[in-house]
Structure formats: structure tokens, C-alpha cells
Amino acid sequence: MRVLRSDMSSWKRGKRASHSFWKQSIEALVVFSLCVKISGCSDVDELMSTYPLIDGHNDLALQLRIRHNNCLSQVDLHNLSKVSTDISRFKAGHVQTQMFAVYVLCGAQQKDAVRLTLEQIDVVRRMCTEYQEFELVTSVQELKDSKDNGKIACLISIEGGHSIDSSLPALRMFYQLGVRSMGLTHSCNTPWAESSSNFYPVYKRENNSLTSFGKVVVEEMNRLGMIVDLSHTSWNTSSAVLSHSKAPVIFSHSSSYSICNHSRNVPDNLLLELKKNQGLIMVNLHNTFVSCRDEANISHVADHFDYIRKLIGAESIGIGGDYEGATSFPHGLEDVSKYPALIQELLRRNWTENELAGVLRNNFLRVFEQVERVRDQLSSKLPSEVQIPFEEAHNPCRLILKRPDPRSPSSDQSSGAEGGLPALLILATVLMLSRIFLIE
Amino acid sequence: MSETPLIDGHNDLPWQLLSQFNNQLNKVDLNTLANTHTNIPKIKDGRLGAQFWAAYVPCDTQYKDAVRQTLEQIDVIHRMCQKYPEIFMFATSSQDILDAFKMNKTASLIGVEGGHSLDSSLGTLRTMYQLGVRYLTLTHSCNTPWVDNWLVDTGSEPSEHKGLSSFGKQVIAEMNRLGMLIDLAHVSEEVMNQVLTLSKAPVIFSHSSAYTICPHKRNVPDDVLRRVNETKGIVMVNFYNDYVTCSNTASLSDVADHFDHIKKVAGADIIGFGGDYDGVPRVPEGLEDVSKVPNLVAELLKRGWTDEEVKAALGNNLLRVMSEVEKVRNKCTHARTQIHTHTQIT
Numbered sequence: 001m002r003v004l005r006s007d008m009s010s011w012k013r014g015k016r017a018s019h020s021f022w023k024q025s026i027e028a029l030v031v032f033s034l035c036v037k038i039s040g041c042s043d044v045d046e047l048m049s050t051y052p053l054i055d056g057h058n059d060l061a062l063q064l065r066i067r068h069n070n071c072l073s074q075v076d077l078h079n080l081s082k083v084s085t086d087i088s089r090f091k092a093g094h095v096q097t098q099m100f101a102v103y104v105l106c107g108a109q110q111k112d113a114v115r116l117t118l119e120q121i122d123v124v125r126r127m128c129t130e131y132q133e134f135e136l137v138t139s140v141q142e143l144k145d146s147k148d149n150g151k152i153a154c155l156i157s158i159e160g161g162h163s164i165d166s167s168l169p170a171l172r173m174f175y176q177l178g179v180r181s182m183g184l185t186h187s188c189n190t191p192w193a194e195s196s197s198n199f200y201p202v203y204k205r206e207n208n209s210l211t212s213f214g215k216v217v218v219e220e221m222n223r224l225g226m227i228v229d230l231s232h233t234s235w236n237t238s239s240a241v242l243s244h245s246k247a248p249v250i251f252s253h254s255s256s257y258s259i260c261n262h263s264r265n266v267p268d269n270l271l272l273e274l275k276k277n278q279g280l281i282m283v284n285l286h287n288t289f290v291s292c293r294d295e296a297n298i299s300h301v302a303d304h305f306d307y308i309r310k311l312i313g314a315e316s317i318g319i320g321g322d323y324e325g326a327t328s329f330p331h332g333l334e335d336v337s338k339y340p341a342l343i344q345e346l347l348r349r350n351w352t353e354n355e356l357a358g359v360l361r362n363n364f365l366r367v368f369e370q371v372e373r374v375r376d377q378l379s380s381k382l383p384s385e386v387q388i389p390f391e392e393a394h395n396p397c398r399l400i401l402k403r404p405d406p407r408s409p410s411s412d413q414s415s416g417a418e419g420g421l422p423a424l425l426i427l428a429t430v431l432m433l434s435r436i437f438l439i440e
Numbered sequence: 441m442s443e444t445p446l447i448d449g450h451n452d453l454p455w456q457l458l459s460q461f462n463n464q465l466n467k468v469d470l471n472t473l474a475n476t477h478t479n480i481p482k483i484k485d486g487r488l489g490a491q492f493w494a495a496y497v498p499c500d501t502q503y504k505d506a507v508r509q510t511l512e513q514i515d516v517i518h519r520m521c522q523k524y525p526e527i528f529m530f531a532t533s534s535q536d537i538l539d540a541f542k543m544n545k546t547a548s549l550i551g552v553e554g555g556h557s558l559d560s561s562l563g564t565l566r567t568m569y570q571l572g573v574r575y576l577t578l579t580h581s582c583n584t585p586w587v588d589n590w591l592v593d594t595g596s597e598p599s600e601h602k603g604l605s606s607f608g609k610q611v612i613a614e615m616n617r618l619g620m621l622i623d624l625a626h627v628s629e630e631v632m633n634q635v636l637t638l639s640k641a642p643v644i645f646s647h648s649s650a651y652t653i654c655p656h657k658r659n660v661p662d663d664v665l666r667r668v669n670e671t672k673g674i675v676m677v678n679f680y681n682d683y684v685t686c687s688n689t690a691s692l693s694d695v696a697d698h699f700d701h702i703k704k705v706a707g708a709d710i711i712g713f714g715g716d717y718d719g720v721p722r723v724p725e726g727l728e729d730v731s732k733v734p735n736l737v738a739e740l741l742k743r744g745w746t747d748e749e750v751k752a753a754l755g756n757n758l759l760r761v762m763s764e765v766e767k768v769r770n771k772c773t774h775a776r777t778q779i780h781t782h783t784q785i786t
Contacts, residue, residue, distance in 0.1 A: 112507070114508045115507040122567050125567075167508050172515050176518075385465065397504045
């Protein structure tokens with residue numbers, strides 16, 4: 001049994017003890033602890049060198065947007081101030097793969113969310129190609145290769161279905177741009193999935209947390225091989241997805257509701273469903289979700305790990321730090337260089353090397369591999385052409401472009417003749433509006 | 441036509457798929473599609489070696505959902521190629537076009553028709569390039585916040601930028617850096633001249649004809665034709681009656697007149713085919729659909745065009761332009777990207 005003591009000064013206190021058997025015993029115990037601590041340090045380093053971390057969620061791209069308007073030429077990603085993430089600290093923290101979120105604000109829903117998402121994807125792609133320490137990856141094999149090549153792998157994840165503007169073609173094009181995971185909601189409902197947050201009073205529904213179109217989105221994600229991420233979704237949506245998805249799903253940055261009863265966390269019943277689904281919960285390190293207070297420490301975080309392990313097993317757990325997406329982190333876990341301190345605490349709590357190898361990377365790899373297998377099994381399925389019913393999208397920015405007459409004016413002619421196209425659009429809009437009024 | 445692929449600069453079949461079928465490609469059979477200029481048997485009869493399919497969305501989507509709609513058109517082109525892999529080969533380079541030709545497939549490329557599809561975002565431009573888009577027509581028939589369209593020259597719309605705004609110039613520079621062809625069909629004459637000065641790579645007109653033959657503001661005046669020759673670009677002749685004869689009717693011979701004129705004024709090295717099939721309601725007698733284009737080739741030969749000149753017009757000119765654009769991209773590989781994400785115009 002390992003005894004790891006993190007307080008070096010106890011050694012000094014031990015040396016000043018009285019000349020007694022107790023002093024000698026204490027000295028021996030302390031020296032033993034120190035040696036074990038040093039070898040424990042090298043154990044963590046060794047462990048994390050063999051199994052370097054795959055982290056489920058980081059919002060550096062959002063910080064680049066807010067602070068620098070995506071001007072990468074203004075920053076040096078080796079060392080960044082005012083944020084918790086940069087290349088130096090990734091290396092110190094043994095982070096080998098980071099899923100970077102291309103989050104855009106919920107306020108962009110019904111406006112320019114699609115364009116903003118493209119810009120966030122663009123900044124992550126540029127970041128991961130302009131720095132030779134990074135490598136953009138889009139498959140399990142590429143991820144594994146990047147480790148062998150000594151690179152930090154970048155995965156791209158969308159955070160919130162509002163980014164696709166209820167469009168399966170947009171989802172497919174995001175996949176083609178390298179997106180490999182999508183959170184179905186952020187803190188706003190979409191027309192087809194429900195958020196755990198009531199902050200934005202949009203798309204409120206009763207008993208329809210994942211609509212038929214929402215199910216089609218999940219099916220298309222399964223077909224493409226895009227990981228379904230349930231962080232930020234309501235529990236009803238999560239449950240519906242866990243029933244419907246053919247592939248394992250993840251919570252990319254959520255913790256245990258039983259330890260901290262925040263609606264962003266995952267209750268036991270959903271954890272049990274996740275276990276059946278063979279999915280993954282990647283524990284969020286943000287204080288509010290760890291201790292339900294403004295402050296927390298490593299022990300609080302480790303409690304989440306212990307609890308989830310007891311309920312559904314260590315093979316269901318990963319880490320999704322949520323750095324840059326939140327402002328307060330536990331003492332000792334202030335930035336991405338500090339992950340080893342968490343692993344050290346888990347070692348102290350008798351987590352085995354195998355379990356920690358799973359938490360650090362193997363569990364995520366297993367899930368990602370299974371998602372790819374499901375994609376391969378569905379390879380004969382055609383791309384879905386389902387379109388969200390217009391009244392469900394309920395988006396004033398959405399134009400109807402259908403035309404009743406196959407021989408009506410087309411692109412070049414409309415440039416000369418002023419009447420045809422605008423008149424048809426007005427007609428279509430009037431018809432659509434009259435339908436809405438009839439429904440109401 | 442067996443030695444050189446016929447490369448056509450602009451076809452609006454994707455727009456027909458949207459407007460007639462709501463992009464429900466699973467319910468359409470391109471082998472038997474009846475009421476379009478383009479279907480698979482016609483493509484085969486017309487010996488179409490390569491096609492730039494237009495990812496077009498109307499100007500009414502500007503400031504609304506243009507970006508999403510454009511992604512949907514890009515998606516339908518990809519799906520069309522996936523659905524008929526024995527006919528279409530998705531292509532993004534001059535080499536791809538040659539490879540497809542060797543395999544007797546129609547190389548399928550994407551051109552986005554109208555800068556409004558970018559929502560003034562270089563990030564969007566770059567990601568669309570990543571999705572395979574290889575030309576951008578700077579405008580359709582509306583000004584964008586950074587460039588003026590051809591309607592300005594008719595007097596029916598005011599000029600907003602006297603050509604390109606300073607952001608517009610950054611778009612040009614970024615297109616050169618990426619290796620995306622700059623398409624000047626639909627732009628104002630001022631834009632044509634500014635881009636011909638600014639661009640480090642040759643430019644294209646994907647579907648425009650000769651102004652001297654038919655003085656329509658969608659066509660290219662002689663002085664611009666000469667500048668295209670100086671910069672080794674290409675003008676791909678549009679078959680739309682209204683741009684061929686400036687009237688409702690036209691014949692194959694009228695189209696050949698445009699070819700002859702451009703050759704006379706600026707040389708055979710800047711000519712190509714840009715039929716605009718399925719984007720227009722009136723096409724010439726003798727060129728009723730894409731299967732008839734070999735008849736135009738025969739007419740050029742009859743008019744004394746040499747084999748070399750015909751092969752240049754069929755495909756070698758476009759291949760030259762594309763290779764040169766790719767070379768400019770390769771030279772720029774180490775340049776930092778322009779990062780502006782918003783136009784400054786209010």
C-alpha cells in the first residue's frame with residue numbers, strides 16, 4: 001500500500017522531534033514517505049508518459065476569439081498569459097490529445113451561428129497546422145500515430161446543436177472539416193433537443209425533449225462516425241439519446257450529480273444507462289460542478305472519480321477539464337499543467353495503473369473506435385435527406401427557396417428579369433406565414 | 441475530344457436539384473431526369489470531361505442564411521458524386537481533372553457563385569476551400585459589403601465600393617494564397633480591372649461572353665479580354681441567348697461568333713466553354729442541352745480553328761490557368777493568413 005505525502009515540511013518537522021523511539025519511528029516513517037513520494041512522483045510521470053492524457057473539452061478557441069479576434073499572428077501559443085492553456089503547459093501536464101471546442105454563443109442561434117462555427121473551426125485548423133507541436137487528427141489511427149510522433153493531437157468538437165442550424169447537410173460539411181464530436185446543446189434549446197439550462201427562453205417544449213428530427217440528427221451522427229456528446233443537454237434529452245444511439249456516447253465535460261447536485265452534472269440513473277451504452281463520462285474540473293461552491297480542491301475532484309467508479313466502473317470515466325470554458329478551478333488544478341496532481345491523488349486512493357490508463361486515454365480510444373465501427377457498419381446507409389419542418393425551425397432568418405414551377409426563371413435570368421424570383425419568394429413567405437397563423 | 445477533356449466552367453444542375461427536388465437526391469435518377477439540360481446520358485453524349493458545378497444560392501439569402509444554404513449546395517454536389525461514382529469523380533486540382541479523364545469519368549469541381557455566400561468572412565472562405573470549392577464568383581447579381589456587381593454598370597444599382605473595398609482586396613489576396621480561382625463573371629467592369637491588376641494569379645470568367653458581339657453588361661469588353669490575355673487567364677463563353685445575341689433567340693453559329701471574336705482580339709489561349717446550362721431558360725438552337733456541345737466543336741473546326749486551338753479551348757487553357765493558380769498557392773505556403781473576420785463597412 002502506498003503512502004504518499006505531499007507536504008515536504010513534515011519531513012523537516014520530523015527531524016526536530018524528541019530523541020525517542022517515537023522520534024526514530026517518525027523519522028523512519030517520514031523518510032520512507034518521502035522516498036515513496038519521490039518515487040510516487042516518478043510513478044505519475046512514468047504513468048502519464050506511457051498513457052498521456054486525452055482531454056474531452058477545452059475552450060481555447062473561444063478565448064482566441066474573445067481576446068484576439070482569432071488573430072493567431074498576435075499570439076505565441078507556446079506561452080500565453082491570462083489563460084490556463086498553452087503548449088508549454090500542455091507538455092508539463094502530459095496532455096497528448098485535446099478536444100478543442102468550436103463553441104459559438106447561443107445568442108447566435110437564429111442569426112449567424114453557422115458562419116461563426118466555420119470561423120472557429122478555421123481557427124482550430126490553423127492553430128493545429130501552424131504549430132508543429134500540434135497535429136490535427138480525425139480518426140483513432142491518426143490519434144495513435146500522433147502519440148508515436150510526439151505530437152499533441154487536436155480533435156475538433158462542436159459545442160451546441162445551434163451551430164448546425166437544423167441542417168443535416170451542414171452537419172455533414174462540419175464532419176468533412178474534421179469535426180468528430182458534437183454536443184447536442186449548449187445552454188439553449190435547439191428546435192430539436194433540450195438543454196439542461198433555462199437561461200435562454202427559446203424552443204420550449206413539453207414532453208418532446210428530443211424531437212423526431214433530433215433522432216434523425218443522432219442517426220446521421222452515428223452514420224458519419226461523429227461522437228454524440230451529451231454535456232449541457234437536459235436529462236430527458238440524454239435519456240432519449242442513450243436509447244436511440246447505435247454507438248456509445250460521451251459526456252465530454254460533466255461530473256457526478258450525487259456528489260454535487262448541479263443540473264450540469266449526471267445523475268445516477270443516467271450513469272447506469274451510460275454504462276449499458278458503453279459510453280464515457282469525462283469529469284469536469286470546474287469548481288461549481290465539483291463542489292457546488294466557489295472553491296474546491298483535488299480531493300473534491302477525486303471524490304467524483306471514486307463515486308463514478310463505484311457505480312459504473314473505472315472503464316466509464318475520462319477527464320474533460322473545461323479549461324478556458326470556466327473561470328474557477330480547484331486549488332492545485334489551476335491550469336492544464338496540473339493534471340498530474342489529480343492522477344497522483346487517484347494513485348493515493350489506490351486506483352490501479354490499468355484503471356488510470358483507462359481514465360487517461362484508453363477508455364476514450366475504446367469509445368472512439370466503437371463509434372468508427374458503427375460508422376463502418378452503416379456504410380451502406382444513404383446520407384439522410386430529412387429536413388426539419390419549417391414551423392419547428394421557427395427561424396426568421398430561414399428562407400424557403402422551393403419553387404412550384406420547374407420551368408420558372410433560374411439563376412442567370414433572374415439577374416435580368418426583376419420580377420420572377422423575388423415574387424415567388426414573397427408568395428412562399430406569405431403562404432408560410434398564413435400557415436403559422438392558422439396553427440396559432 | 442478524345443485527347444483533351446471538355447472542361448465546362450459553369451453548370452447549375454445543383455440549383456435545379458434544389459428548386460425542383462429540394463435536394464432529395466435519393467428520389468432522383470440522374471440517368472432518366474427529363475426536364476433539365478443536364479443528365480447522365482446527355483453528359484456522356486456531350487463528352488463532358490470536367491464540370492464546375494455551381495454552388496449557387498440567391499441574393500435574397502444575403503444577410504440571412506446564405507452560408508448554411510451554400511453548405512447545403514456544396515453537400516448536394518458531394519452526394520451527387522458519391523451516388524454515381526462510375527460517372528463522376530470529385531476533383532480539386534488540375535491533376536485530378538487529368539486523372540478523371542484517363543478513367544473516362546467526368547471530373548466534378550465546385551464553384552461558389554456569389555460572394556454573399558461568404559458572409560464577409562475569410563474563415564468561411566478557407567473552410568469552403570477545405571470542402572473542395574475551387575472557384576468563387578465574386579458576386580452574383582447583388583453587391584456584397586466588399587465588391588460591386590454587374591448591375592452597377594447598367595445603372596440600375598448604385599456602386600457601393602467603386603469596385604473592391606479594402607476588405608475585398610484582402611479577399612483577393614487570400615484567394616491567391618489559398619489557390620482558389622477568382623471568377624469575374626457577374627462583377628462590374630471596375631471590379632474586372634481592379635482584380636486583373638491586383639491578382640497574383642490568372643483569373644477566370646466562368647460563364648461570360650464577348651461584349652462587342654452582344655453588348656450586355658454580363659459580357660466582357662475587348663480591353664478586358666486583352667488584359668486577360670496579358671495575365672494568361674480564361675474567358676469561358678456563356679451560351680445563354682440573351683448574352684449571345686442580346687435577344688431571345690440564338691443559334692450555334694452565333695455562339696461560334698463569340699469564340700471567333702475572342703480569338704481575334706485576344707488569342708485562342710484565353711478561351712473556354714462556360715455553357716451556363718440549367719442556369720438559364722433559353723439556349724441556342726443546336727445547343728439545346730449538354731449533349732450538343734460536340735457540334736460546337738465541329739463548327740469551330742469548320743471555321744478553320746486548328747486542332748491545337750480547339751484543344752486549348754476545350755480544356756488546355758483552363759488546365760493552364762488552374763496549374764498556375766496552384767503554383768502561386770505553393771509559393772505563398774509560408775505566408776501568414778489574413779485574419780480579419782468582419783468587414784469594416786457599416
